[in-house]
Structures are given as C-alpha cells and as structure tokens.
Amino acid sequence: MSVAPLARRRALMLVNPNARRGSEALDPVIARLAQGGVDAVIERFETPEEVSADIARRRHEADLVIVCGGDGTINSAAKGILETGLPMGIMPMGTANDLARTLGVPDDLLKAADIVAAGNLRRVDLGEVNGCPFFNVASMGLSVDLAKGLTPEAKRRWGKLGYALAALKVATRAERFRAEIVSDTGRVKVKTLQIAVGNGVHYGGGTKIHADATINDGHLDLYSLELKNVWKFGLMLGAFRRGEHGAWDEVRTAKSTEFDIRTETPMPINTDGDLVTETPAHFIIRPDAISVFAPRRP
Structure with missing residues (x-):
C-alpha cells in the first residue's frame, strides 16, 4: 500500500x-x-x-x-x-x-x-538511571545475568525463544540480594531476586511491566521479585506476561517519578538489554521527552 x-x-x-x-x-x-x-x-x-x-x-x-x-x-x-x-x-x-x-x-x-x-508523531516519556536513558525498563538481578548469557549469536539463532532458554538457565542458579528502595512514599529494605523499573509497557520479548502502564503516563513502575523459592517463578510467568504480577504476595510494586536503589555492594544495571551503569542508582522520569512516529492507535 x-x-x-x-x-x-x-x-x-x-x-x-x-x-x-x-x-x-x-x-x-x-x-x-x-x-x-x-x-x-x-x-x-x-x-x-x-x-x-x-x-x-x-x-x-x-x-x-x-x-x-x-x-x-x-x-x-x-x-x-x-x-x-x-x-x-x-x-x-x-x-x-x-x-x-x-x-x-x-x-x-x-x-x-x-x-x-x-x-503521525507521538510524544513519549524517557526513563533515566544515573544519567543513562531507557525507553522500556532498567533492572538489576536476574535480568543482568540474562543479558550476560544472551549472546548476539543466540539471539540470531533462537530469536525470542533464546530469552526463554537463557532465563531457564539463569533461574537455576539465581540468588537473592539485599537492597534499599527509596521513593516519595518512603524507604523499604528488601531481599530480592530482581528489581525492575519500567518506563514503557513491554520488555523481555513482550512481558508487561504493569497491566496499566503506558509510555506517556508521567511515572515509573517498579517491581521487586522477592521469592524465596525460584521454582515458583514458573507459576508466575503468565501473570508477568499480562503485567498482573503485583497480585502475588512475593512481588512488591510501586509507582513514582523518582526512585533511589542502594545495594550492599555495587550491582550492574541493565537498560533496554545493555549493561550501562551500577548501583547506587538514581531513577527519574522525563515526561514527553521525545517525539516518535507511531500509528494513531497502537
């Protein structure tokens, strides 16, 4: 056409x-x-x-x-x-x-x-962690190990299936870490497998950061995966795909325009698939920061 x-x-x-x-x-x-x-x-x-x-x-x-x-x-x-x-x-x-x-x-x-x-142009928000921008999500923990294990060769060979294969391998040796999360609602100390801060909607090949998230809602969506038994993550995959993981007791969620995350030792942070910075991490939202070409109705 x-x-x-x-x-x-x-x-x-x-x-x-x-x-x-x-x-x-x-x-x-x-x-x-x-x-x-x-x-x-x-x-x-x-x-x-x-x-x-x-x-x-x-x-x-x-x-x-x-x-x-x-x-x-x-x-x-x-x-x-x-x-x-x-x-x-x-x-x-x-x-x-x-x-x-x-x-x-x-x-x-x-x-x-x-x-x-x-x-047709659409204004979208941009997330930022320690001065490094991200469109989709920035995270630490499981996703960093996943990013390290998902080589360009594996992506080309397996496509989206490569994410599932790498995630399965990472999950078998995952360990929780201690972190402090600070936002406009206060501070909390957690023991978690992963902390993710989302600006957009999708990450990891279609998983949703939150069921109601949009890329121009003016805030960041955070979740902390506080599982004691990694095997239970398999039961939660459907909820993560739909962005409904906050319904599980083991998943902490929060919304804010700004987050600070501190860990006992510096931890690498993955933004949109690449490792770019480490904790301590300061997250902010830049509302309506960039114009993108998009359909009038996604």
Whole structure:
C-alpha cells in the first residue's frame, strides 16, 4: 500500500548490521519511504557509541532519524534524539522489539516505513538511571545475568525463544540480594531476586511491566521479585506476561517519578538489554521527552 506524499523530508537512517535482521536488504524500505516523501540516507555503525554521536553531528542534514535495529540500538540513539529534538522512526530489526510493540509499530518493515511516511508523531516519556536513558525498563538481578548469557549469536539463532532458554538457565542458579528502595512514599529494605523499573509497557520479548502502564503516563513502575523459592517463578510467568504480577504476595510494586536503589555492594544495571551503569542508582522520569512516529492507535 502506498501512502499519500507529504512535503519531502530528509531522514538519517542508522542501521545496526549486527541486529537479528540487520543483514536484510533495505532498498524496498527506502523506495517505500521515497513514495511517502521521505528521502533516506543510510549509515551503518559498528559500535553503540557511534549512534548518538552521529545524530548530533549530522543534525542539520536531517529532518528526522530512523533507527534500524532492536531495543538496544534504539537505546543507543536516545541521547542523540534528546539532544537534537529530531523525531524518531523505528524499523524493528532486533529480537524482542519491545518499544515497537509498545508503540504499535509492526515487524513488517514496509508497514513500519508507511508509519514514518504518514508523519503521525507521538510524544513519549524517557526513563533515566544515573544519567543513562531507557525507553522500556532498567533492572538489576536476574535480568543482568540474562543479558550476560544472551549472546548476539543466540539471539540470531533462537530469536525470542533464546530469552526463554537463557532465563531457564539463569533461574537455576539465581540468588537473592539485599537492597534499599527509596521513593516519595518512603524507604523499604528488601531481599530480592530482581528489581525492575519500567518506563514503557513491554520488555523481555513482550512481558508487561504493569497491566496499566503506558509510555506517556508521567511515572515509573517498579517491581521487586522477592521469592524465596525460584521454582515458583514458573507459576508466575503468565501473570508477568499480562503485567498482573503485583497480585502475588512475593512481588512488591510501586509507582513514582523518582526512585533511589542502594545495594550492599555495587550491582550492574541493565537498560533496554545493555549493561550501562551500577548501583547506587538514581531513577527519574522525563515526561514527553521525545517525539516518535507511531500509528494513531497502537
């Protein structure tokens, strides 16, 4: 389906060649964008650090940025998008594509191109931990071990199944850790397997951070997984997929615009799939921080 052309716009298309679908031919996508009035210039990068730097360096050459990759790739673009104020389009070429799922951007790249060409913009919140931005979720504990064990090769070979296989392996040797959680409602000390702070809706290949979460609700959603027996986590998987895990006694939940988390020893923190910082951690929300191309109704 072709789209009605708008005034011609220039797009900087940043491609992660190491993404699960990073080797796919993009000529049909470029042609589809051109039909909709978007002239795209492709730039492939080798390291995540290049992404935001390229956006900032070429800000005057583009009217919009299109990020081609998964959630980690999009996360790498966040600082550049925030600094320049350029609107962002998404070509979901990763494994989980959780931000695309939250926004209603389809995996079909031609349909995703139509969304960019249509020009409908939506303002979304951005989470931040120790100055590092995230769209979906930032977490410590189980998810960090999962991120370490889920190699790019495993993602390409197994896709979303790779998350389940890696999670099963991690869960068998998981240990609880002590942490203090501070928010506007007070402070609490916990012994937990995982603490996650969500800005968006989906993470981990479609799991929901909270049943009622949106990516523009102006607050962060936290949960702490305080299980004594890891095997019980298997019984809770359905609730986690639906975002209803707060109904279990072993799961602590909270909403706030700001959290501080401290641990006995520094613990690494995973943001949108990549390890970027460690505790002590200061989380904040940046409401309506970024403009993204999205369907009018996800």
